[in-house]
Amino acid sequence: MLADLICVGNELLTGLIENSNSGFLSRRLWSAGIIVRESCVIADDRYAIGTALTAAMEESDLIILTGGLGPTDDDLTREAVADILGLSLALNQQWLDKLEHFFFEHGVIMPVNNRKQAFVIEGSILLENQRGTAPGLLVEKDSKLIVLLPGPPHELQMMFDETVLPILVRRNQGKLTKVKTLKCFGIGESILEEKIKEIKNWDLPAISYVARGFEVDLQIKGSGDPAAVNDSIERAENRLKAVLGSYIFGSDDDTLASLVAEMFINRKMTLALVESCSGGLLSDLITDIPGSSKFYRGGLIAYSREAKISLLNIKRELLEREGEVSETTARLMAEGARTLFNADVGIGITGIAGPESDSSQNPVGLVYIAISLSDGCDCRKLNLKGGRRTIKERSVQTTLNMLRIKLTSGQEELNGNSKAD
Amino acid sequence: MLADLICVGNELLTGLIENSNSGFLSRRLWSAGIIVRESCVIADDRYAIGTALTAAMEESDLIILTGGLGPTDDDLTREAVADILGLSLALNQQWLDKLEHFFFEHGVIMPVNNRKQAFVIEGSILLENQRGTAPGLLVEKDSKLIVLLPGPPHELQMMFDETVLPILVRRNQGKLTKVKTLKCFGIGESILEEKIKEIKNWDLPAISYVARGFEVDLQIKGSGDPAAVNDSIERAENRLKAVLGSYIFGSDDDTLASLVAEMFINRKMTLALVESCSGGLLSDLITDIPGSSKFYRGGLIAYSREAKISLLNIKRELLEREGEVSETTARLMAEGARTLFNADVGIGITGIAGPESDSSQNPVGLVYIAISLSDGCDCRKLNLKGGRRTIKERSVQTTLNMLRIKLTSGQEELNGNSKAD
Numbered sequence: 157m158l159a160d161l162i163c164v165g166n167e168l169l170t171g172l173i174e175n176s177n178s179g180f181l182s183r184r185l186w187s188a189g190i191i192v193r194e195s196c197v198i199a200d201d202r203y204a205i206g207t208a209l210t211a212a213m214e215e216s217d218l219i220i221l222t223g224g225l226g227p228t229d230d231d232l233t234r235e236a237v238a239d240i241l242g243l244s245l246a247l248n249q250q251w252l253d254k255l256e257h258f259f260f261e262h263g264v265i266m267p268v269n270n271r272k273q274a275f276v277i278e279g280s281i282l283l284e285n286q287r288g289t290a291p292g293l294l295v296e297k298d299s300k301l302i303v304l305l306p307g308p309p310h311e312l313q314m315m316f317d318e319t320v321l322p323i324l325v326r327r328n329q330g331k332l333t334k335v336k337t338l339k340c341f342g343i344g345e346s347i348l349e350e351k352i353k354e355i356k357n358w359d360l361p362a363i364s365y366v367a368r369g370f371e372v373d374l375q376i377k378g379s380g381d382p383a384a385v386n387d388s389i390e391r392a393e394n395r396l397k398a399v400l401g402s403y404i405f406g407s408d409d410d411t412l413a414s415l416v417a418e419m420f421i422n423r424k425m426t427l428a429l430v431e432s433c434s435g436g437l438l439s440d441l442i443t444d445i446p447g448s449s450k451f452y453r454g455g456l457i458a459y460s461r462e463a464k465i466s467l468l469n470i471k472r473e474l475l476e477r478e479g480e481v482s483e484t485t486a487r488l489m490a491e492g493a494r495t496l497f498n499a500d501v502g503i504g505i506t507g508i509a510g511p512e513s514d515s516s517q518n519p520v521g522l523v524y525i526a527i528s529l530s531d532g533c534d535c536r537k538l539n540l541k542g543g544r545r546t547i548k549e550r551s552v553q554t555t556l557n558m559l560r561i562k563l564t565s566g567q568e569e570l571n572g573n574s575k576a577d
Numbered sequence: 578m579l580a581d582l583i584c585v586g587n588e589l590l591t592g593l594i595e596n597s598n599s600g601f602l603s604r605r606l607w608s609a610g611i612i613v614r615e616s617c618v619i620a621d622d623r624y625a626i627g628t629a630l631t632a633a634m635e636e637s638d639l640i641i642l643t644g645g646l647g648p649t650d651d652d653l654t655r656e657a658v659a660d661i662l663g664l665s666l667a668l669n670q671q672w673l674d675k676l677e678h679f680f681f682e683h684g685v686i687m688p689v690n691n692r693k694q695a696f697v698i699e700g701s702i703l704l705e706n707q708r709g710t711a712p713g714l715l716v717e718k719d720s721k722l723i724v725l726l727p728g729p730p731h732e733l734q735m736m737f738d739e740t741v742l743p744i745l746v747r748r749n750q751g752k753l754t755k756v757k758t759l760k761c762f763g764i765g766e767s768i769l770e771e772k773i774k775e776i777k778n779w780d781l782p783a784i785s786y787v788a789r790g791f792e793v794d795l796q797i798k799g800s801g802d803p804a805a806v807n808d809s810i811e812r813a814e815n816r817l818k819a820v821l822g823s824y825i826f827g828s829d830d831d832t833l834a835s836l837v838a839e840m841f842i843n844r845k846m847t848l849a850l851v852e853s854c855s856g857g858l859l860s861d862l863i864t865d866i867p868g869s870s871k872f873y874r875g876g877l878i879a880y881s882r883e884a885k886i887s888l889l890n891i892k893r894e895l896l897e898r899e900g901e902v903s904e905t906t907a908r909l910m911a912e913g914a915r916t917l918f919n920a921d922v923g924i925g926i927t928g929i930a931g932p933e934s935d936s937s938q939n940p941v942g943l944v945y946i947a948i949s950l951s952d953g954c955d956c957r958k959l960n961l962k963g964g965r966r967t968i969k970e971r972s973v974q975t976t977l978n979m980l981r982i983k984l985t986s987g988q989e990e991l992n993g994n995s996k997a998d
Contacts, residue, residue, distance in 0.1 A: 194620075437861045448880075463918055467917070
């Protein structure tokens with residue numbers, strides 16, 4: 157099955173908006189065993205949309221158009237597609253009612269413009285939009301499947317995963333394409349590649365790797381008979397795990413934060429933070445996880461010296477002698493977190509995120525991370541490169557990875573085996 | 578001048594690598610007054626490259642191809658372009674010498690494969706690559722300009738800015754293209770459009786709008802004689818400001834956070850936060866701004882009831898009676914922030930980010946935001962829609978907007994005029 161992607165939007169051609177839909181759909185289709193032949197970005201222009209659709213229908217079985225389903229005059233995708241397919245647009249009363257209800261709930265009268273979002277191509281399936289006012293549409297014509305999706309990524313992604321992908325998977329029945337991603341932290345792409353090359357007699361599915369932020373994703377892709385695919389992916393996974401050990405922290409949709417959260421919930425332990433240079437980013441990541449209130453007691457952003465002194469009871473003389481960015485301070489912050497919030501685990505992060513250093517002449521990128529438990533406190537020193545945001549992110553991801561390893565090894569000691577839970 | 582972009586690479590079609598070149602080139606060309614007609618991604622395939630180039634040459638004056646200039650067998654852009662233009666490839670001895678020297682310096686013998694990177698299209702200009710082994714090429718044919726750039730973004734960006742852009746600007750001489758973006762908050766795209774349509778006798782540059790998260794960007798684009806462009810953009814800006822008032826919060830690279838930070842620094846005021854449902858996100862955004870330590874004293878993430886009781890001295894009975902998500906609690910949090918960190922302005926944010934409600938039966942999305950100053954406390958109640966992350970983001974952006982309006986109007990009262998600073 158071949159696919160063409162057509163992303164409609166002047167704002168994409170001017171670069172005003174980054175085109176994340178193309179990458180998202182490409183990855184999803186690839187995982188489902190559908191090859192993207194071409195992906196293009198075109199203007200909000202009826203003629204351009206028509207031309208692109210006509211060309212795509214000559215080459216591909218599946219054509220996905222994104223964007224141009226909004227309420228304004230320059231949203232023309234619906235009209236252009238109907239034109240090319242020789243189909244008319246008709247009012248979908250049910251969606252119109254939903255729209256009117258949606259605006260009513262927000263205390264405003266529906267603008268006249270939004271009415272056009274309730275017009276659908278005749279014979280098409282309306283794809284409900286749970287996050288916006290533009291429904292998606294799915295039309296079949298001359299054994300080609302044409303799918304129209306809204307431009308905003310969070311609307312498109314939910315609609316694609318929940319309604320479009322299941323339809324595509326059903327069409328591909330009998331043959332399974334499956335991708336398993338192993339996620340690695342703390343190892344560079346080239347060292348990873350070298351380690352994998354050392355594996356002898358590899359007769360398993362192909363592997364590719366891609367650096368994604370501070371992680372490296374290892375992808376195993378199998379295709380064919382379902383039982384054989386699952387078996388060979390599992391064997392590949394086991395061999396990779398034997399070589400890479402704890403560099404692999406999870407798979408597929410796992411994140412360091414979600415895994416750490418799971419560990420805290422399973423062990424019925426509680427967490428508290430005192431952040432300085434990371435400025436609340438770790439707290440933000442943790443509270444993004446539904447259910448984090450089960451284990452996360454709270455955090456303090458001790459951004460000023462005064463806050464460290466008055467709220468953590470760290471002595472002024474000590475801060476002046478050792479420095480606010482020092483191992484001693486990080487440890488006191490971690491212990492302070494535990495005490496202040498009455499938690500099992502306390503974290504302290506202090507460092508210099510830049511762009512300038514503080515009065516201490518410490519280099520930008522120097523970061524101390526401490527983890528305090530009732531039976532002791534670990535501390536790590538990092539020398540990070542990059543801009544302010546990169547240093548914040550890297551500090552926080554390293555903290556999560558330290559927590560993961562600490563909690564895993566703690567469990568090992570407890571149970572006398574690994575990863576038992 | 579019209580341009581087409583053709584990004585070559587299988588890894589882009591599988592989504593394994595995010596296509597950042599397309600966005601980069603689009604933004605650069607747009608700012609230089611060159612309109613990108615279409616941007617496409619195609620496979621490492623000689624026929625596909627040829628077809629795309631032929632189609633692009635029929636429509637555009639400038640065609641930029643990226644990727645496929647590497648040393649491996651699937652790097653075919655050079656060959657495919659030469660084919661279509663009916664030109665041959667010839668060895669560039671100077672570049673070959675450079676390549677051999679480059680490898681020699683790295684202590685390795687040049688792989689035979691890399692030799693092909695020294696073959697250039699006859700009559701083309703070689704664009705030096707200071708960050709890699711693949712040179713770029715620039716060919717002129719039938720008054721069309723065809724530019725080949727390497728795929729790795731850091732190589733492409735440097736080459737484009739230093740050698741390609743100056744050539745394009747020279748070709749466009751005497752004509753200025755300028756874009757001014759006005760940024761709006763608290764108004765939907767369709768209501769914005771309606772308000773703008775009410776402006777009569779619009780003889781000024783064209784306007785386009787795009788929703789970006791919770792903001793709407795309004796772009797005014799002028800082109801032509803430099804003096805006239807600047808004048809007409811200024812007049813357009815004034816007319817839009819007259820209609821949209823304080824919905825416009827800034828321009829171009831401004832963010833709500835950066836503007837609020839500037840206000841605090843200019844007024845020598847200090848800020849402290851107590852966040853609950855936003856979980857540290859506001860603190861994270863504020864500390865992303867270099868120099869935020871000048872005004873930001875710190876924050877407390879009071880994620881548990883116990884933290885609110887023990888650290889903010891809010892009475893347990895009151896929390897149980899009024900609810901943790903209530904106006905009273907938000908006000909006490911804001912006042913607590915001010916006291917705890919000894920700051921001029923305190924913020925309290927409490928709400929239900931979902932996906933489930935708390936024991937109080939309050940709806941997901943209910944959020945209270947309070948701002949406390951020495952002379953009083955304002956509180957706003959929001960009913961937000963969307964997922965957990967959306968509710969967090971919207972709460973935080975609304976808080977920043979409230980702060981902006983509060984600090985601006987405070988200044989008005991002080992000085993008896995608006996926006997004086």
